[in-house]
Amino acid sequence: MLEQLLLFAPGFVLGLFMSAVLAALGVILRLRDEALSAFSHAQVAVLGAMLAAIAGWPLLIGAWGLAMLVAVAGLWLIKPVAAVASSRHLLVLLLAWSACLLLADNHAQARLLSASAVEGQLLLVQWRDVVAHGVVGALGAAVLGGVSKALLAHQLLPWLPGAPGRAHALARELAVVAILATGALASGIFVTLALVLIPAWSGWASARGLRAAVLQAAIFGASAHVLAFGLALALDQVYPAVMIVVLALMAAAHGGSRKWAALTFRWGRRVRR
Amino acid sequence: MSAAALLQARGLQAGLAAPLFAALDLALQAGSVTLVSGDNGVGKSSLMRTLAGEQAPFAGTVQRAHALRVCHFSQHAAQLPAGPFSVADLLALAGMPELAHAWVPDDRGQRVDRLSGGQRQRLLLAMALATPCDLLLLDEPTQYLDAASRHVFAAWLTTASARAGGPAIVVVTHDAETVESAHHVRLQAITDA
Numbered sequence: 001m002l003e004q005l006l007l008f009a010p011g012f013v014l015g016l017f018m019s020a021v022l023a024a025l026g027v028i029l030r031l032r033d034e035a036l037s038a039f040s041h042a043q044v045a046v047l048g049a050m051l052a053a054i055a056g057w058p059l060l061i062g063a064w065g066l067a068m069l070v071a072v073a074g075l076w077l078i079k080p081v082a083a084v085a086s087s088r089h090l091l092v093l094l095l096a097w098s099a100c101l102l103l104a105d106n107h108a109q110a111r112l113l114s115a116s117a118v119e120g121q122l123l124l125v126q127w128r129d130v131v132a133h134g135v136v137g138a139l140g141a142a143v144l145g146g147v148s149k150a151l152l153a154h155q156l157l158p159w160l161p162g163a164p165g166r167a168h169a170l171a172r173e174l175a176v177v178a179i180l181a182t183g184a185l186a187s188g189i190f191v192t193l194a195l196v197l198i199p200a201w202s203g204w205a206s207a208r209g210l211r212a213a214v215l216q217a218a219i220f221g222a223s224a225h226v227l228a229f230g231l232a233l234a235l236d237q238v239y240p241a242v243m244i245v246v247l248a249l250m251a252a253a254h255g256g257s258r259k260w261a262a263l264t265f266r267w268g269r270r271v272r273r
Numbered sequence: 274m275s276a277a278a279l280l281q282a283r284g285l286q287a288g289l290a291a292p293l294f295a296a297l298d299l300a301l302q303a304g305s306v307t308l309v310s311g312d313n314g315v316g317k318s319s320l321m322r323t324l325a326g327e328q329a330p331f332a333g334t335v336q337r338a339h340a341l342r343v344c345h346f347s348q349h350a351a352q353l354p355a356g357p358f359s360v361a362d363l364l365a366l367a368g369m370p371e372l373a374h375a376w377v378p379d380d381r382g383q384r385v386d387r388l389s390g391g392q393r394q395r396l397l398l399a400m401a402l403a404t405p406c407d408l409l410l411l412d413e414p415t416q417y418l419d420a421a422s423r424h425v426f427a428a429w430l431t432t433a434s435a436r437a438g439g440p441a442i443v444v445v446t447h448d449a450e451t452v453e454s455a456h457h458v459r460l461q462a463i464t465d466a
Contacts, residue, residue, distance in 0.1 A: 031356055153366040156358065157397075159350055160367060161342040161406050208382055209359035 008233065011122035012258045014130045014186055015225050015239075017250050019195055021086045021137050021184045023221025024214045025176065026200035028148060032155065038180055038196040040093040044070045045181035046117040048094045053109040059185060060132055067181040070096075120188030120240055122229075124177050140182070143175040191240045195221050198247040202254050222248055274354075278302055279407055279441050280324065280345045281340060284333035287319035292331045294320070294460040301408065301441035306434035309445045311460030320347045320460065321410045324443065337408075344406035348413040351394040356384045367400050373400040374426070385446065402429065405459060411444045430455065 028034050045063040052062020070092060082088045104114035116124075125133075150164040151172055183192040199217035209211035227250075228243035235242070282299040283332065286292035293460035294317025311317050322328040323335060325345040361381040364370050378388065385393060394417040401411065415423045433439055434455050444455075 027357075031354075033354075075383045106343075149366060156353055156363065157350075157367055157400070159344050159346045159401055160404060161344050204357060207357040208384065210357055213357035 004233065008123060008229075010125045010127050010130045010228050012134055014125055015054070015122045015229060016222055017130075018137060018183050018186050019225035020218040021031055021179055022187075022216040023054040023143050023199035025144070025179055025212050026196035026198075027203070027210075027217050028144065029196060030200045030204065031152065032091075034085070035200070036093075036178075039072065039193050040089040040096065040182035041067050041177050041180040043093050043096040044074075044102065045177075045184045046113070046189060047103070048181070049117070049185055050100060050103045050107075050110040053113050054103070054107050059073035059113070060136070060182075062183050063181040064136065064178055067177045067236050068174055069175045077255070078236070082198045101271050116188070117184065118188055118240070119191065119238055120186060120191055120235045122187060122239055123204070126187065129186075133186050136178050137182050140175040140178040143171055144179070147172045147175070152201060181241055187243075188240045191243050194244045194247050198251050199224075202251045206254075206258060220250065220254075221247075275462050281336045282324070282330075282333060285320075285330055285335060285339040286332040287316050287323040287328065287338045289319075289332045290330075292306075293464055295392070295464060297458070298334060300322075300460070301443065302441045302442070303407070303441055303442050304434075304437045306430055306455040307458055308444045308455045309443060309458045309460065310447060312462065315460045317460060318348065318412055321347070321412045321443065322432070322456040324408070325410055335360065341408055343408045343410065344401060344404045345410040346398070346414060348416060348445075350389065350401070351397050351417065353385060353393065353397075355408050358385045359383060360388075363396070366439065367404070369400060369403055370432060372400065372403055374403065377459075383398045391419060391422070394418060394420055398426070409440045411442070411446075415446065453461045457460060 025039075026035065029038060045067040048062040048064070048066025049059040050062070051066065055062070074092060078088055078091055080085045082091050083096050098116060100110075103110035105111075147164070150168055153160060154163050180192060180196075183195070187195070199220035201214075202220055203213050203216040207216050209258070224243065224247045228239060228246040231237070231246065232239040232242040278300040280301040281298060283335070284296040285299065286296055288294075288296065293314075294311070297320070309317055311319065317350075319328065322345070322415070323330050323342050326337065327345065342374075359382050360378050361370065362378070363385060364372055364381070376399035378392065378396065385388065385396070394414075398411075398414050401409070401414075413425050418426065428445065430442070433442055
């Protein structure tokens with residue numbers, strides 16, 4: 001058992017870090033109604049990793065490179081086709097998914113990566129991967145933390161003088177893409193999407209403030225990972241499926257406990273009357 | 274541009290496809306208060322956007338002082354998206370975490386989406402009035418406010434108009450009679466003109 005724990009320790013640590021960061025990112029994306037963009041950025045990152053695998057380059061470089069290129073130039077290029085941001089992300093998602101299918105059908109390397117893009121690679125990562133992913137994830141989170149205040153202030157209070165410049169928006173976009181690409185390669189596309197969506201949904205209505213919402217989501221994501229990782233190993237099941245079930249159950253339990261608390265409160269008041 | 278004018282407009286007409294109101298001349302000095310009124314659809318909000326530099330004039334010119342800081346509080350400013358923002362969050366984002374004003378709720382940990390429309394409008398208006406700027410444009414700032422709050426706002430405007438060196442203030446309002454010392458502008462629709 002100890003041997004197994006040591007073997008999977010890098011994956012556990014990387015998963016813990018990425019779960020907290022992706023869940024916190026989910027709150028920031030939801031504030032701008034951009035949760036769908038996570039799916040498109042993650043799929044493009046997988047396509048980049050496939051191209052890198054075929055070219056014999058490091059996967060991370062391919063994933064980050066293509067995801068950032070598409071975020072900066074690709075979305076702008078297809079602006080005439082789809083004016084609304086969510087439509088652009090949807091179009092990019094479909095194009096990237098088609099390209100992934102074509103590559104997987106024609107290259108053995110790409111086929112292998114296609115499977116791991118769904119399942120993630122957490123159980124296979126080494127400590128050096130933890131460092132590489134961790135550095136990019138931490139840098140992305142730091143940049144995002146630095147530019148988010150000005151962008152959020154302009155979004156919520158547009159009457160304030162001094163709108164942030166394009167550099168702010170670009171830095172934010174690149175940081176978001178870097179985190180999502182890292183998450184997609186480490187945990188798989190669907191766990192990344194679930195981590196961006198579910199913890200943010202769960203705390204949206206109950207958090208007392210912005211900082212509480214981000215912190216609550218990060219703790220939610222990290223706790224789900226600890227539980228899912230342990231269950232996946234103990235039951236010998238695939239981690240992404242267990243993780244998504246755990247996230248959904250935790251969200252249901254959280255929502256249920258809030259409803260129960262509200263009902264108990266109302267019932268208590270009625271009895272006191 | 275005249276000596277102390279922060280903004281000077283000559284023959285100004287606003288509108289996208291066609292001019293909405295008759296040509297207007299304006300010179301806004303520091304510390305001045307200008308009340309703009311007019312019928313619905315006459316182009317009051319378009320005028321404010323044009324003065325703010327968010328929309329090009331349909332005709333005429335607008336000259337602004339160098340590095341003019343404009344705060345344009347539009348009539349939709351209080352329509353915040355629902356989300357986990359507390360009063361303290363909004364104040365911190367605006368860079369005024371310690372703002373003391375009767376319109377700021379005592380419980381600063383309270384979520385903004387749990388405030389009533391009027392409370393939210395008062396909070397945001399208090400923040401706008403405290404924002405450091407050279408030109409303060411307020412588009413129907415009192416539309417969701419109760420009578421008592423409208424009086425407080427009118428009193429604030431009267432004080433502001435008597436104070437030298439403050440920002441130039443332009444207010445779109447239907448309570449134009451409330452500040453006697455202010456400069457009044459009534460927009461005239463092209464057809465009336």
